Structure formats: C-alpha cells, structure tokens
Amino acid sequence: MIFIRIVSLPILLLSFAVTFVSCDHDKDASQMAAQAPATAAPTDAPLPKLSLPADSGPPPAIDSARAMQYVKEIVAFGPRPIGSANHKKVEDYILAHLKGDEVAFDAFTADTVEGRFPVRNIIAKYPGTKDGIIVIASHYDTNYPLRDTTFVGANDGASTSALLLEFANQIRGKKLDGYSIWLLWTDAEEAVKEWSDSDSLYGTRHLATQWQQDGTAKKIKAFLLTDMIGDADLDIDRDSNSTPWLESVVYEAATRLGYQSHFFARVNALSDDHLPFMKLGIPSADIIDIDYGYNNVFHHTPQDTVDKLSPKSLEIAGCTVLEAVNILDKMDPLPPK
Numbered sequence: 001m002i003f004i005r006i007v008s009l010p011i012l013l014l015s016f017a018v019t020f021v022s023c024d025h026d027k028d029a030s031q032m033a034a035q036a037p038a039t040a041a042p043t044d045a046p047l048p049k050l051s052l053p054a055d056s057g058p059p060p061a062i063d064s065a066r067a068m069q070y071v072k073e074i075v076a077f078g079p080r081p082i083g084s085a086n087h088k089k090v091e092d093y094i095l096a097h098l099k100g101d102e103v104a105f106d107a108f109t110a111d112t113v114e115g116r117f118p119v120r121n122i123i124a125k126y127p128g129t130k131d132g133i134i135v136i137a138s139h140y141d142t143n144y145p146l147r148d149t150t151f152v153g154a155n156d157g158a159s160t161s162a163l164l165l166e167f168a169n170q171i172r173g174k175k176l177d178g179y180s181i182w183l184l185w186t187d188a189e190e191a192v193k194e195w196s197d198s199d200s201l202y203g204t205r206h207l208a209t210q211w212q213q214d215g216t217a218k219k220i221k222a223f224l225l226t227d228m229i230g231d232a233d234l235d236i237d238r239d240s241n242s243t244p245w246l247e248s249v250v251y252e253a254a255t256r257l258g259y260q261s262h263f264f265a266r267v268n269a270l271s272d273d274h275l276p277f278m279k280l281g282i283p284s285a286d287i288i289d290i291d292y293g294y295n296n297v298f299h300h301t302p303q304d305t306v307d308k309l310s311p312k313s314l315e316i317a318g319c320t321v322l323e324a325v326n327i328l329d330k331m332d333p334l335p336p337k
Contacts, residue, residue, distance in 0.1 A: 050245055050248055050249065050252075050331075050335070051331070052249075052252055052327060052331065053327060053330035053331060055256050057326070059256070059257055059319065059323065060170070060319050060322035060323050060326065061170075061319065062163075062166050062167070062169075062170055062314070062315060062318040062319060062322070063166060063169070064166075064311035064312065064314045064315035064318070065311055066166060066169070067162050067163055067165070067166040067311065067314045067318065068162070068306075068309070068311045068314060070097075070161075070162030070165050070166065071154060071158045071159055071162040071230065071306060071309065071314075072306055073093065074090055074093065074140075074158040074161060074162060075152045075153075075154050075158050075305070075306055077089045077090050077093070078150075078152060079142050079146070079147055079149070079150070079151055079152060079153075080140070080141060080142045080152075080153070080157075081141060081142050081143065081144040081146075081147040081190070082110075082117045082118070082119060082141050082144060082187065082188050082190075082192070082202075083117045083118065084147065087141060090140055090161075091120060091122070091140070094122055094140065094161065094165065094185055095122065097165050097168065098122075098124050098165075098168060101124050101125075101126070101168065101172060102124065102125045102126075102127075103122065103123065103124050103125070104123045104125065105120055105121065105122060105123070106120070106121040106123070106203070106206060106207045106210055107119065107120045107121075108206055110188055110202040110206070112192045112193075112199065112202070113192060113193045113199055114144070114192040114193060117188065117192070117202075119187045119188040119202055119203050119206065120187050120203075121184065121185065121186050121187050121203045121204075121206075121207050122140075122184070122185040122187075123182055123183070123184050123185075124168055124182065124183040125180065125181075125182050126168075126171050126172070126176060126180060126181045126182070126183075127176065127180050128176035128177070128178050128179045128180040128181065128329075129175070129176065129177055129178070130177075130178050130179045130180075130329065131179075131219075132179045132180070132219055132220070132221040133179060133180045133181075133182055133216070133219050133220045133221060134178075134179045134180070134181050134182070134220075134221055134222045134223075134224065134325055134328060135181075135182045135183075135184050135220055135222070135223045135224065135277075136164065136167060136181065136182070136183055136184065136224045136226065136321060136325075137164075137183075137184040137185075137186055137204075137223065137224070137225045137226065137273060137274075138157070138160030138161050138163065138164050138184075138185060138186065138225070138226050138227065139157055139160075139161075139185070139186045139187065139188075139189030139190070139203070139227070139273055140157055140161040140185045140186070140187065141157060141187055141188055141189060141190055142156070142157050142190065143156070143190045143300055144190055144191065144192040144193075145191070145192070145193065146300065146302075149302050150302040151300070151301065151302050151304060152302075152304065152305065153304055154230065154304050154305050154306045154308065154309055155228050155229075155230045155231055155292055155298070155304050155308060155309060156227070156228050156292075156299065156300065156304055157189075158230075159228065159229055159230030159309060159313075159314065160226040160227055160228070160229060160230075161185060162314075163226060163229070163314055163317065163318050163321075164183045164184075164185060164226070166314075166318060167181075167183055167318070167321075167322070168183055170322070177329065178325070178326070178328070178329025178330070179221055179325075179328065179329060181325065184207075186203040186204050186207070186273050187202070187203040188201075188202035188203045189201055189202075189203060189204070189272075189273050195271070200271070201272075201273055201275065201276060203273075204273040204274075204275075204276045204277070205276045207276070208276035208277050208279070208280055209276075211280075212280055217277075217280050217282060220277070220282050221283070221328065221334055222246055222249075222282075222283050222284070222285070222328055222334075223274055223277045223282050223283065223284040223285070224246075224250075224284075224285055224287060224321055224324065224325075225272060225273050225274040225284065225285065225286045225287060225288070226287050226288070226317065226321065227272055227273070227286065227287070227288040228288050228289050228290065228292060228299075229287060229288065229289055229313060229314070229317035230308075230309035230310065230313050230314055230317075231289045231292050231293075231308065231309065231310075231313055232308060232309055232310035232312075232313060233293075234262045234289055234310070234312075234313040234316055234317070235262060235265055235266065235289050235291060236262055236263045236264070236287060236288065236289050236317070237264070237266045237267070237268045237270065237286075237288055237289065237290055237291075238251075238263070238264035238266065238267045238268070239268060239269065239270045239272075239285070239286040239288070240267060240268065240269045241269045241270055241271070241272075241274075241275065241278065241286070242270075242274060242278070242284055242285045242286050243278070243283040243284055243285060245283070245335045246283045246284065246285040247264075247285050249285075249324050249327050249328060249331075250263070250285050250287060250320065250321075250324050251263055251264055252324075252327060253320045253321075253323035253324040253326075253327055254316075254320045254323075256323060257316075257319055257320060257323055259316045259319070259320055262316055263320075266291070268290060270286050270288060270290065272286045272288065273286075274286045281337045282337070283334075283335070283337060285324075287317060287320075287321065292304070292308075293308065
C-alpha cells in the first residue's frame with residue numbers, strides 16, 4: 001500500500017509550515033530507515049465544527065481479550081495472500097463466526113499483473129430502525145509480495161478483521177435504534193506487485209462500483225475503515241484524504257471516552273480501502289495508525305507479530321468506533337454528502 005504522507009507542523013496564529021514526506025506501505029525496513037522521521041502535528045489542530053448530540057447513555061464496551069484471541073487464531077493460519085490456501089481458511093474462519101447472521105458476498109475474479117485471482121468481499125448485515133447504513137470495514141488479506149516469507153500481518157489485517165468479529169458479537173441479536181450496520185471484510189486490498197491506482201484495492205474498487213450501480217451507495221451514511229489499530233503504541237492518524245466532518249466525529253467519540261491522546265497527533269494523506277467510496281461522495285474515515293514501531297520498522301515485515309499488539313489498543317479503537325456510530329445515529333440531520 002502506498003501512503004502519501006502530509007505532516008503538519010505547529011500552527012501559529014499568523015503563520016504555519018507544512019512538511020511533505022512520502023511513505024510507501026510496501027517499503028522494507030531498510031528503505032524506511034532512509035525516510036525522514038515523522039513530525040508530530042499538534043493534537044489541538046482545528047477540526048470542523050459540528051452540531052453534536054449530547055453525551056448520554058453508557059459508553060460502549062467490547063471484549064478486548066476475546067478480540068485478541070481472534071487475532072491469534074487468524075495469525076495461526078500463517079500468511080494469507082489472495083489465491084492461497086490460508087486465505088481460504090481465514091475466509092472460512094470469518095464465516096464460521098458469522099453463522100446465523102445475514103451475510104452477503106461480492107465475489108469476482110481480479111485481473112492483476114501477477115495473473116487472475118478469486119476475490120471475495122464479505123458483508124455481514126445488521127438491520128437498524130433508521131433509514132440508512134453505516135459500514136465498518138477491514139481487509140483480511142496479507143501482503144502478496146511477502147507471500148514466501150513468514151509475514152502474518154498480525155496488525156496489518158488480522159487486528160481489524162478480529163475487531164470486526166467482536167463488533168458482530170456486540171450487535172448480534174440486538175435491536176439497533178439507529179442506522180443499519182454492515183460489517184465489511186474487504187479482500188485484495190494489498191498490491192500484488194507494487195502499489196498503484198490499478199494494483200491495489202481490488203476488492204473495494206469492485207464493491208464500490210457494484211454499490212453505485214445497485215443504489216446501495218446512496219443509502220450509506222458513513223464508511224468507517226479500520227486498519228492497523230492493534231499497535232501497542234497506539235497513535236491513530238488524522239487522514240486528510242478522509243471526510244473532515246467524519247474525522248471530527250471520530251475524534252469527538254475518542255474524547256468522550258477519554259482516549260483523545262491516542263488520536264490525531266499526526267496528519268497524513270492516506271491511500272487505503274476508503275478511497276473508492278470517497279470517490280462516490282460517501283463520507284469516509286480511515287482509522288489507522290500507520291507508524292508501526294519506531295520509524296515504522298515493523299510495517300510489512302515478518303516482525304508484524306502478535307507480541308507487538310495490545311488488547312488495550314483494540315479496546316481503544318473498537319470502543320471509539322462504536323461511540324462514533326452512537327454519535328452518528330443521534331446526529332439529525334447528518335452533514336450533506
């Protein structure tokens with residue numbers, strides 16, 4: 001995955017400076033070492049003003065220990081790039097945990113520079129009482145160029161795939177007083193050779209087109225993407241390629257839960273699974289900690305293992321996402337698309 005990083009420097013009343021740093025999701029550790037270190041942006045960087053509902057009701061909760069167990073079980077399958085036997089095993093694992101839920105698929109064959117691969121997006125649907133859908137997403141494939149290494153993507157793919165399974169536990173069988181929630185496990189997010197507009201995001205590019213054609217896109221009120229949020233040293237980025245007001249809602253949710261210190265110390269422009277939906281005008285937010293290990297040393301390396309993760313980070317990210325959903329459910333009206 002390629003991320004174009006835009007790092008904001010401290011903003012003064014009369015002046016500011018901006019530093020541009022390029023960061024490639026597919027870089028190995030030696031390439032990353034050659035990059036300039038990230039510069040923190042002020043945590044009080046201005047965010048869009050919104051008319052937010054009152055903070056009421058109990059805070060959301062998840063079973064972070066159970067979510068971490070899911071991470072370990074997914075990682076135990078080993079590398080799971082598209083087209084592999086392990087990829088199919090993880091797909092079956094996800095579906096086994098969704099047994100009895102309403103599940104839909106977007107399955108197709110992707111033409112790539114490395115050949116044709118089966119791709120399968122998984123969507124679990126939980127109906128609400130309001131007219132509209134909130135999508136919460138994560139990719140479940142691992143990096144294809146690292147397929148012959150021991151790369152298991154504990155943080156990059158497993159942490160958020162597991163978190164979505166825990167979300168299913170929290171909402172299954174409950175009457176949702178707000179919008180319908182669709183949990184989306186996206187496939188073929190990773191490049192098969194080198195990140196580009198045509199070699200990346202195979203699953204979500206296809207799904208966005210399908211949802212535009214069948215009218216689903218018009219019903220989606222928000223698209224919340226989770227990626228790489230298991231990092232024990234959790235520091236979630238503010239993404240300038242996301243919808244500003246929705247990023248503001250995420251920050252408000254974190255603040256209400258007392259987690260704001262883990263959010264938006266950096267400002268980056270990120271290329272991820274939300275972009276195909278942003279192009280359709282769907283409000284989207286990428287909830288991601290792209291700086292994984294000092295100077296991103298663990299990212300897309302065999303060192304992306306479970307011991308680098310923390311159940312507390314899963315709790316922080318997971319509860320923040322659910323609180324953001326609570327806020328969105330009570331915002332009336334939502335900002336126009």
